[in-house]
Amino acid sequence: MDWSKTKTIFIIVFSILNICLYWMYVNRNANIENLEVMGTTSVEDVLKSENITYKLPPFVDKEASYVSADIVDFNKESLKDLKGQRIAITSDNLLESTLTDKLTFEETQKDDFKTFLSQYVLNGSEYTLWDVAEEQNKAFFFQQFDGRPIYYSPSTMLVVTWDESGRIQSYEQRMLRDFTNFNKKDLLSPLEIIGSLASRGLLKQNSEVTSVKMGYSTLVRLTETQVFAPTWDVQVKLESGETEHHFLNANDGKVIEFQIDSDSNEDKEQSE
Structure with missing residues (x-):
């Protein structure tokens, strides 16, 4: 990428970002005012009245940065060390691999696919397992930055598929x-985030908030550069035993909904 093109991209990115940040600042103040009216004690009372229990992590890192990154354009030279597979670059930023080595889903699942990632995937250690959809014979991974996952960004996802016999294809x-x-x-804070969910009626009765973890979600998406905002992932165990995830912008408390199109592997992000 030449310097003039890079300069133009960053001017566009940060112009859009400034507008987004101002909008987020205004909304964040409104949300915080609502939370302050509700009050810490009131949040706890609401949760108690709904029989919602929770486990909160220590609120140590009270600040977080936005993150920008460039989309990788794969090339044959960067993939030459990958063995046991046939690789096709179907577009500059999409790598499709067909395994020739015999490797089963059961074997790889035992260690959250870490052996598979380290041996067969470029920069595999940067990915973390998010979900195993056994009915689809697929496992979904998110790329991480600084140990934090980037939630549902098409630019950072890895999808592994196996056949009916459990062999990774x-x-x-x-x-x-x-x-x-x-x-x-x-x-x-995690308590403010849980309070925000409670005030919206998004936490069901007799449920348990089992974790509140930090990651990132897409704020600005351009052709070559992405910008991500700090995002809380609130994991909730329902009375039925099922698990729900709620994603909220960690700065303004906006709820983020990811709608995945399984055919195009694209996502749509909506905020409340």
Whole structure:
């Protein structure tokens, strides 16, 4: 990428980002005012009245930065060390692999696919297992930055597929590089985030908040560069035993809904 093109991209990115941040600042203040009216004691009372229990992590890192990164354009030279597979680059940023080695789903699942990732996937250690859809014979992984997953970004997902006998057949990979931190902001605490969900009626009765973890979600998506915002992932165990995930912007408390199109592998993000 030449310098003039890079400069133009960053001017566009940060112009859009400034508008987004101002909008988020206004909405964040409104949300915080609502939370302050509700009050910490009131949040706890609401949760108690609904029989919602929770386990909160220590609120140590009270600030987090936005993150920008560039989309990786795969090339044969960067993939030459990958063995036991046939690789096709169907577009500059999509890698499709068909395994020739015999490897079963059961074997790889025992260690959350870590052996598979390290031996067969470019920069596999950057990915973390998110979900195993056994009815679809697929496992979904998110790329991480600084140990935190990037939730449901098409530019950072790895999807592994196996056949009915459990043999891994193929995977599709997209990846980002050159991550940069910028514009550090205050975070809403896990209790404030749970309170925000409770005030919206999004936490069901007799449920348990089992974890509140930090990651990232897409804020600005351009052709070559992506910008991500700090995002809380609230995991909730329902009375039925099922698990729900709620994603909220960690700065302003907006609820983020990811709608995955399984055919195009694209997502749509909506906020409340």
